[in-house]
């Protein structure tokens with residue numbers, strides 16, 4: 092019987108959803124930040140400082156509060172903002188969510204080839220080997236083959252070849268650049284999400300600390316008053 096009583100004492104009802112939870116999964120309304128408290132008060136009847144709220148509802152209201160906060164500041168929320176809010180509500184780490192392997196398809200053979208060609212085309216090895224190739228071509232046609240030269244001075248075939256290489260190199264480099272831009276954008280988006288999450292958490296902490304300080308201050312003043320009363324009684 093005693094055991095039962097103790098059990099019922101530990102179980103409290105969440106004022107929002109009305110379900111019973113063990114005390115460890117509930118939070119006291121008195122310890123909630125004023126903004127959140129007001130948000131819940133506006134929607135839940137009979138909500139007071141003695142009420143309790145379950146972790147799930149708390150997370151939901153926290154998300155709603157941050158959502159309205161962000162919307163007030165910058166209007167429409169982007170998909171990135173929503174993702175940060177999702178991880179905030181779930182209590183998960185934004186860094187971990189970003190770190191998960193993306194659902195993007197892996198680069199195709201053509202894209203990989205474009206990357207390889209672009210990186211080779213932008214190296215000293217390419218420049219030097221190309222100079223060597225030009226020198227060989229010119230020397231072969233001037234000195235080695237002489238009368239039987241397949242591309243005599245002023246090297247029209249070599250000209251054609253060079254224009255072809257230049258014409259093909261440009262689109263390959265552009266392809267590779269586009270992929271690089273995508274990667275950069277992804278990185279910038281990730282940075283934005285982590286920064287936003289950090290900003291929101293710091294704001295939360297600020298509010299929480301301010302509230303706790305005020306709360307503690309009240310209790311200290313109360314204690315002091317009690318002590319003064321006791322002293323006065325003793326003197327009498």
Ligand SMILES: [Zn+2]
Nearest residue numbers: 105108145148
């Ligand atoms: Zn609840």
